[in-house]
Amino acid sequence: MSARDLNCEEVIERLFDYLDQELDAQQAADIDRHLHRCRDCFTRSEFEKRLRARVAAAGTASAPPRLQRRIRHLLDQFNGDESDTTR
Amino acid sequence: MSLASPFTSVPTARPQRQRRDASGAAMKFRDAAQRRQWFEQRLEPLLDRLYGNALRLTRDPDDAEDIVAEAVGKAWTRLDELRDARRFEGWLFHILTNTFISEWRRRQSRPKPAPGGEPPTPDDLDIASFTLFQQLHQPFLLWWASLEEQFFNGLLQEDLQRALDSLPDPFRLAIVLVEVQGYTYLEASRLLGVPLGTVRSRLSRARGLLQKQLWEQAREAGVIADQGRPGQGGSPP
Known part of the structure; x- marks a missing residue:
């Protein structure tokens, strides 16, 4: 496929596919080129990127000490079971 | 040669596409x-x-x-x-x-659906077209006075978690799998057992719902005042 000049409407329509890395290399390059020269679409893209970064950060939370103890205990149990079966 | 962008891009963290495993021999441990x-x-x-x-x-x-x-x-x-x-x-x-x-x-699969798992109402059907950017963007304001900056500065992580948690299950799962965990659309469709097109439409509506929820929360908290006009007393940092 060859390079294509996209208009703003086409870029906004594909913006989330672009940010989700769902486009092929040529389609992504077409959007890159448009964002390089169009301030409005670039601003929109940056806004969505910032918001997505905040959404992604919602996937981190301090694991409670209780969970850490539970996992240690679980692994101790597995270790014990494995030792039993090798005796 | 590649040209530098005339605009400044904000570096943002994004979930990495993870390789789940490879083929080959199993790992060996001494004991x-x-x-x-x-x-x-x-x-x-x-x-x-x-x-x-x-x-x-x-x-x-x-x-x-x-x-x-x-x-x-x-x-x-x-x-x-x-x-x-x-x-x-x-x-x-x-x-x-x-x-x-x-x-x-x-x-x-139980007869009674889990809370939050109800199908969306018809009112939600045009929700995918809602964008926070359109509500906030005012092209002629300096960046420090912009509603976008006010919004991001006032957006707490717990606000975002609350907004995510408020989404109906099918939409929340689509957005968590793709935006938090970094799954591709195809991987998400396989995990959820739904067609690719369903993942796309759920994602689109999930984003609309999430952004609408964040918009409403920001207005309730006074981060965005007076129907989208900037709050009083804003001054440059």
Whole structure:
């Protein structure tokens, strides 16, 4: 496929596919080129990127000490079971 | 030669596409102690993200602990199936997600749907067209006075978590799988057992719903005042 000049409407329509890395290399390059020269679409893209970064950060939370103890205990149990079966 | 962009891009963290595992020979450990040490060394730095992901999937701290513990137990017992040590992280998160989805599907198959799992109402059908950017963007304001900056400065992580948690299950799962966990649309469609087009439409509506919820929360909290006009007293930093 060859390079294509996209208009703003086409870029906004594909913006989330672009940010989700769902486009092929040529389609992504077409959007890159448009964002390089169009301030409005670039601003929109940056806004969505910032918001997505905040959404992604919602996937981190301090694991409670209780969970850490539970996992240690679980692994101790597995270790014990494995030792039993090798005796 | 590539030209530098005339605009300044904000560097943002994004979930990495994880390789879940590879083909090849299983890993070998000298003894049980070495196996345990290897496992714990890799698990420990991932625990906060495992729990955070589980919390976004389940919306409940106790359920989140349960699925993390279950996933860790499965990973430990199946460790001999892991072919590439570098893919431990992606492999473990995939086990976590599968653990949750199996349980979620089991609950969905019960006669009474789980809270938050009801299908969206017809009023939601045009929600995909809602964008925060359109509400906030005012092209002629300086950046420090812009509503966009006010919004991001006032957006607390718990606001975002509350907005995510408020989404109906099918939409929340689509956005968590793709935007938090970094799954491709195809992977998300396989995990959820729905067609690719359904993942796309759920994602689109999830984003609209999430942004609308954030907009409403920001207005309620006074971060955005007076029907989208900037709050009084804004001054440059």
